[in-house]
Amino acid sequence: MQLKAAIDEFILYIQVEKNYSTHTVVSYEYDLLQFLTFLRDHDCSTDLASITKTHVRRFIQHQLRTHKQKPRSMNRKISSFKSFTKYCIQEKYLIHDFMSGIETPKTDDKFPVYMTLSDLQQLFRSLEQDDSTLSKRNEIMFKLLAVTGMRRSELVSLTWSQLDFSNQTIRIYGKGKKERLLPLHPLLIPLLSSYKHGIF
Structure with a gap:
């Protein structure tokens, strides 16, 4: 079986059966097609059964040295490849x-820096005193992040229909389209309500 055909089958599988997010599907497909292009550019066989660890290691080396790929990004590609080969073995497209x-290449992991309560209070005061055009929106965004713990991507895609003022909850659609309910702090409700109706 040709690598391209196996990639197409795998992408269809994670999109339809596994219901992966669009972002994940696109990332996996990009990584695998990049590997396919590398094999073709270096006159290597693209028959699935002909691919070896050496080909993968040369691809990693090429990405790190020639394209200055960061180890963290390379680790994502390796994760994509491992999911792909696991699927191929499961479907008996591959034996080995x-x-x-x-x-995965070693990364210089940096520990996240968290804001102290004092820092957070100072940020809130600054936002509350700001009278620029987008000040109220910014205040709500930062307070939602701080109070609910939702991810940045979840905040960006948030709609009014996800907010339930009467039950004081927010319905979040996270990774893999999984849903969860988060409590909506009572102090945020009048702020959100006034913003929604343009009263500020």
């Missing part, structure tokens, strides 16, 4: 897993 034994 060419990703077995492939390790």
Whole structure:
């Protein structure tokens, strides 16, 4: 089986059966097609059964050195490849897993820096005193992040229909389209309500 055909089958599988997010599907497809292009550019066989660990290691080396790919991004690609080969073995497209034994490059992990309560209070005071055009929107956004703990991507895609003022909850659609309910702090309700109706 050709690598391109296997990639197409895998992408259809994670999109339809696994119901992965559009972002994840696009990322996996991009990573796999990039590997396919690398094999073609270096006159390597694109037959699935012909791919070896050496091909993968050369691809990783090429990405790190030639394209200055960061280890963190490379780790995502390796994760994509491992999911792909696992699927191929499951579907009996592959007998031997060419990703077995492939390790991820070391990264210089930095610990996240958290705001102290004092920092947060200072930020809120600054936002509350701001009278620029987008000040109220910014205040709501930062307070929602701080109070609910939702992800940035979840905040950006938030709609009014997800807010339930009477039950004081927010319905969040997270990774993999999973839903969860978060409490809506009572102090935010009048702020959100006034913003919704343009009273500020």
